[in-house]
Amino acid sequence: MTNLITLTGMRVRLALRNKMFFFFSIVMPFGFFFLWLGVFAKGIPAACAFYLGPVVAFNVMGSFWGLSATLVMFREQGILRRFHVAPVSAADMLGSSVIANFALTLPTVLAELLFASLVFHVHTLASLPGILILVAVGTISFGSLGLVIASVTNTMQETQILNQLLWLPLIFLSGATIPLAYLNTTVQRVGLFLPATYLVNALQQTIVYSASPWSRYVEIASLICWMLLTFFLSVQLFRWEPEAKIPRKAKLYVAATAIPFLLLGIVENRSDRVLREAKDAFISLSGAPRSSSSPGVKPGPPSTATNPKAKEVSDDRK
Amino acid sequence: MPEPVLRVENLIKRYGDVEAVRGVSFSVREGEVFGLLGPNGAGKTSTIEILEGLRNADGGTAVVCGYDPGKQADALKHEIGAALQSTALPDKMRVMEALKLFASFYKRHRQPEELINRFGLEEKRNAFYSQLSGGQKQRLALAIALINDPKVVFLDEPTAGLDPQVRREIYDIIEELKRDKKTIVLTTHYIEEAERLCDRVAIIDHGKVISMGTPQELKQASGDKTRIEVRLTKPESDATLKNLEGVHDCRALNGAYVLHCQRPPQAIVALVKHLETQNNELVSLEIFTPSLEDVFIELTGRRLRD
Numbered sequence: 001m002t003n004l005i006t007l008t009g010m011r012v013r014l015a016l017r018n019k020m021f022f023f024f025s026i027v028m029p030f031g032f033f034f035l036w037l038g039v040f041a042k043g044i045p046a047a048c049a050f051y052l053g054p055v056v057a058f059n060v061m062g063s064f065w066g067l068s069a070t071l072v073m074f075r076e077q078g079i080l081r082r083f084h085v086a087p088v089s090a091a092d093m094l095g096s097s098v099i100a101n102f103a104l105t106l107p108t109v110l111a112e113l114l115f116a117s118l119v120f121h122v123h124t125l126a127s128l129p130g131i132l133i134l135v136a137v138g139t140i141s142f143g144s145l146g147l148v149i150a151s152v153t154n155t156m157q158e159t160q161i162l163n164q165l166l167w168l169p170l171i172f173l174s175g176a177t178i179p180l181a182y183l184n185t186t187v188q189r190v191g192l193f194l195p196a197t198y199l200v201n202a203l204q205q206t207i208v209y210s211a212s213p214w215s216r217y218v219e220i221a222s223l224i225c226w227m228l229l230t231f232f233l234s235v236q237l238f239r240w241e242p243e244a245k246i247p248r249k250a251k252l253y254v255a256a257t258a259i260p261f262l263l264l265g266i267v268e269n270r271s272d273r274v275l276r277e278a279k280d281a282f283i284s285l286s287g288a289p290r291s292s293s294s295p296g297v298k299p300g301p302p303s304t305a306t307n308p309k310a311k312e313v314s315d316d317r318k
Numbered sequence: 319m320p321e322p323v324l325r326v327e328n329l330i331k332r333y334g335d336v337e338a339v340r341g342v343s344f345s346v347r348e349g350e351v352f353g354l355l356g357p358n359g360a361g362k363t364s365t366i367e368i369l370e371g372l373r374n375a376d377g378g379t380a381v382v383c384g385y386d387p388g389k390q391a392d393a394l395k396h397e398i399g400a401a402l403q404s405t406a407l408p409d410k411m412r413v414m415e416a417l418k419l420f421a422s423f424y425k426r427h428r429q430p431e432e433l434i435n436r437f438g439l440e441e442k443r444n445a446f447y448s449q450l451s452g453g454q455k456q457r458l459a460l461a462i463a464l465i466n467d468p469k470v471v472f473l474d475e476p477t478a479g480l481d482p483q484v485r486r487e488i489y490d491i492i493e494e495l496k497r498d499k500k501t502i503v504l505t506t507h508y509i510e511e512a513e514r515l516c517d518r519v520a521i522i523d524h525g526k527v528i529s530m531g532t533p534q535e536l537k538q539a540s541g542d543k544t545r546i547e548v549r550l551t552k553p554e555s556d557a558t559l560k561n562l563e564g565v566h567d568c569r570a571l572n573g574a575y576v577l578h579c580q581r582p583p584q585a586i587v588a589l590v591k592h593l594e595t596q597n598n599e600l601v602s603l604e605i606f607t608p609s610l611e612d613v614f615i616e617l618t619g620r621r622l623r624d
Contacts (some may be wrong), residue, residue: 002422003422003423006419006422006423007419010411010415010419013415014408014410014411017410018410074408077406078402078404078405078406079405079406079407079408081402081404081405082402082405082406082407082459082462084372085370085372085395085400085402086395086420086423086424087392087395087396087423087424088423089392240372
């Protein structure tokens with residue numbers, strides 16, 4: 001436990017001394033925040049509430065990118081090798097990475113929520129516990145995905161290619177950049193197999209409708225399952241040495257990380273729950289009342305937003 | 319005689335089809351500086367990494383400080399210190415922070431302040447790792463290796479890649495540790511390092527120990543012969559040169575003729591006379607006092623650096 005704490009402290013200190021960290025963890029998330037809420041949502045509170053979930057999810061999901069790159073760099077430079085000869089376990093090393101990552105992501109998320117409240121009048125105090133639970137689970141689970149990537153790739157180049165291959169579907173098919181309701185049906189169905197879709201939807205529902213954490217138990221439980229699986233796999237596949245190449249067969253283990261959301265995707269594709277919720281949230285932009293009710297979900301705030309596409313979706317429903 | 323603190327018997331390590339360590343056996347007594355001397359790829363690092371608990375052996379037994387490195391690596395790591403080859407610390411980690419961090423990993427540890435002073439890093443205590451010179455980085459690596467006051471210290475090529483002046487600084491530090499009766503196992507391919515620092519040396523080649531003893535014993539066993547290296551304008555038969563008066567052995571190595579001589583003056587006179595008769599000339603002639611390099615050449619027919 002002591003190792004975990006001291007290593008976490010070290011990782012936080014090192015990140016704070018890194019200029020790249022400031023760019024990727026502060027400048028870029030706030031760039032997206034003001035672009036989405038200020039430009040796309042035009043500062044209209046209901047539209048800002050709709051877009052705040054994806055913006056926070058975007059920030060949370062970015063965890064896996066930085067974590068995998070840092071770990072591979074540490075391995076290539078022989079830094080992990082130095083720790084290996086000390087009484088430090090793989091779980092200490094990896095656990096400290098995800099905890100430090102959460103500690104570093106949380107202030108940015110809180111600042112985004114504060115700015116959303118002060119500048120865009122999106123008040124999230126009532127739904128703060130739910131948001132924090134989702135941010136914690138999301139940051140740690142996506143961070144663990146980064147650890148698996150670092151464990152199965154041999155070089156920084158391989159890591160960046162795999163990151164890119166995962167990142168693009170995660171952000172474009174989940175509703176993080178383009179609202180899920182806006183995507184065509186086939187893409188929506190594919191999106192239901194991605195963990196990002198559940199994180200985006202749960203955050204959106206929590207922020208727009210002040211949904212209680214309990215009402216988002218499916219998303220939270222599935223993300224926790226995924227987190228435990230990916231973290232376990234990353235510990236099993238972890239390599240301290242750059243020379244210790246991973247066998248090709250072991251790379252197939254990465255496929256195992258898809259299992260929880262493969263199963264959930266099948267269930268959700270049958271029930272359409274997430275798609276319905278995403279559509280309702282999108283419709284809320286046009287000021288239409290919420291059609292379906294989920295346990296623990298309060299009616300959304302009256303919206304003053306005008307969004308032609310939202311109106312189209314709303315008309316379709318009627 | 320003190321009990322061995324480290325014992326290795328018939329150690330084997332394979333990487334796929336390649337057998338890197340092929341039945342290495344030796345033991346190290348408490349307070350001894352033991353060297354594994356051999357060329358790159360001889361199996362030194364693999365041997366030392368098995369003893370540190372970083373790799374599993376494919377055969378043989380090893381006991382370090384009473385622990386089996388393959389099965390009790392976690393407990394063993396509290397008892398040993400190591401400065402590994404090609405390791406680093408994060409660029410933005412400060413010197414004092416690094417020492418405090420590594421101190422926190424061990425059940426017992428020395429004061430980082432004491433090690434900072436001992437290794438001459440006082441002025442660099444708040445410097446980032448990236449701001450240190452090669453020598454300072456290596457001093458920090460040694461300080462970290464000693465942070466837990468280890469019973470055995472492993473130094474894998476401690477001066478590799480350092481310039482001669484920094485290398486001598488590191489020698490001074492290791493000699494100081496030797497005076498403190500620290501048990502040290504070091505790997506090297508520098509003759510000077512092995513001769514100057516080690517109480518005993520195992521010469522290792524192609525994964526096998528080919529000779530072992532004190533540097534003096536090894537040199538005496540090979541006849542304590544002076545090495546004369548000559549380059550000639552025309553090639554000569556090494557068998558002919560070997561038969562010259564005073565010459566014990568002759569080998570052609572990288573365009574030079576290496577003559578091991580028990581009576582160097584007679585050998586030189588005989589060589590010059592022979593070259594005159596053959597209408598051949600000397601391009602260069604160098605004389606070396608007997609060293610472990612000669613032992614290695616005699617045993618393997620190659621230089622350590624080949």
